[in-house]
Amino acid sequence: MPLEDLSLNLHTVRKQWTLRQAVEACARHGYQGVAPWRDMVQEISPAEAARIFQANGTRVTGYCRGGLFAAQGFDKLTEAIDDNKRMIDEAAALGAECIVMIGGGLAPGSRDLGAARKTFADGIAAIMPHARAAGIALALEPMHPMYAADRGCITTLGEMLDICDALGPGLGVAVDVYHVWWDPDLAAQIARAGRRIISHHICDWLVPTRHMLTDRGMMGDGVIDIAAIRRMVEAAGYGGIQEVEIFSDHWWSRPGDEVLATAMQRFKTAC
């Protein structure tokens, strides 16, 4: 696989670099794309971020992250929909290839996971016309069940594909190995996804995992059979870029150039 098939989720080096520094470093290290987070973009404006991407010839493989429709409360759905529409406009200004959409947690004070899941689907339905008009694909990302309460109420690829089935074109899924590797139904659901896979994220699951949020591993350092998942995704018809996304106290403590060089090397040997 050619080097240009790697993208970097900028959260991976957010403790080391500004958006501009990270994009320039990615270009030096042979990354063809990046995936910025919204706060990084808003800090300098979408227009300025777009100039940085263009100046470096950098693809914007995803914009992180929308969705979270129930997280502020069921009575705040309208505000969440409006905010997601603004994010679509920002993504268009950036030239982003998709927006990554996550379930978000339970509504405050609620124990109703089913209601949070339904609200997510309702929110996606509400913003689809805006996304289609803007030409921005939405990549629905299931999250690991350990985040079900506070980050991603939708935990399986199967659930996200049910939403894609219901709501039609313009929707796809993001397959992040960290979130889905444990799923006994993974092979079947990746095959079912087919060409609806529009984003593919890689990192590793460490044993032991010392922190639920900030202890993801570099590819090859953990137990995920990344190559096997890549084969499933390729067999389903995905031939696009892969995106390194590592939230890690360890890797945030290392020089950014070391992180980028290591990830590129592991991409070639451990994925």
Add this chain to the structure above:
Amino acid sequence: MPLEDLSLNLHTVRKQWTLRQAVEACARHGYQGVAPWRDMVQEISPAEAARIFQANGTRVTGYCRGGLFAAQGFDKLTEAIDDNKRMIDEAAALGAECIVMIGGGLAPGSRDLGAARKTFADGIAAIMPHARAAGIALALEPMHPMYAADRGCITTLGEMLDICDALGPGLGVAVDVYHVWWDPDLAAQIARAGRRIISHHICDWLVPTRHMLTDRGMMGDGVIDIAAIRRMVEAAGYGGIQEVEIFSDHWWSRPGDEVLATAMQRFKTAC
């Protein structure tokens, strides 16, 4: 629901009390049963533990925990089978109503979750004749996906019921709300389980969860809709005892009597 329908998994107070102290305290607080761990029993011998249970009129609602067939290596399956058979003999000596069986982690050095899962099913098949002869039911417990790598390669009730379907009578499942609450297929799988539910564990999922192993919550302090799961389990035909199982640095730091009184009170108000 009458008080006598509560059991205590003794790991909940293992930092405070010996097995004898814990059993006597449970009797004082109106718990009808306990579920001891193997190391606690071996420390004093199964015969001595059985005398303690009998002297206190205490049911032994489960013996923790068997399974883990791949965890020492695929080449150690015979040893794991023999060890599980010994555990069946101990359970019979204790008068335990079931043994809780967990998937166990990946084999050392392996990334093959499918092979670990298959090895678990093979191990269960190998010990079933011994379990049936001893009259000991095996309660197959799916574990939360965050433990897939190192503790419980089998993560869903559906997978465990597939094994029950394949291997026939003498097998059932343990439904621990902590492990299954996130599952989008939970209601359907509990209904499918029906009278094969032979163990039901309660605690809560805290937000935030500060440690993956030792930060379970007291019922009512977290986000699991425990009452909803109880209704599902009851509708499936389970009318048995519920078992409190809380691994928690916080609750291990409190006096054992406070833990038992709090759990009994929450059982009546939050479950």
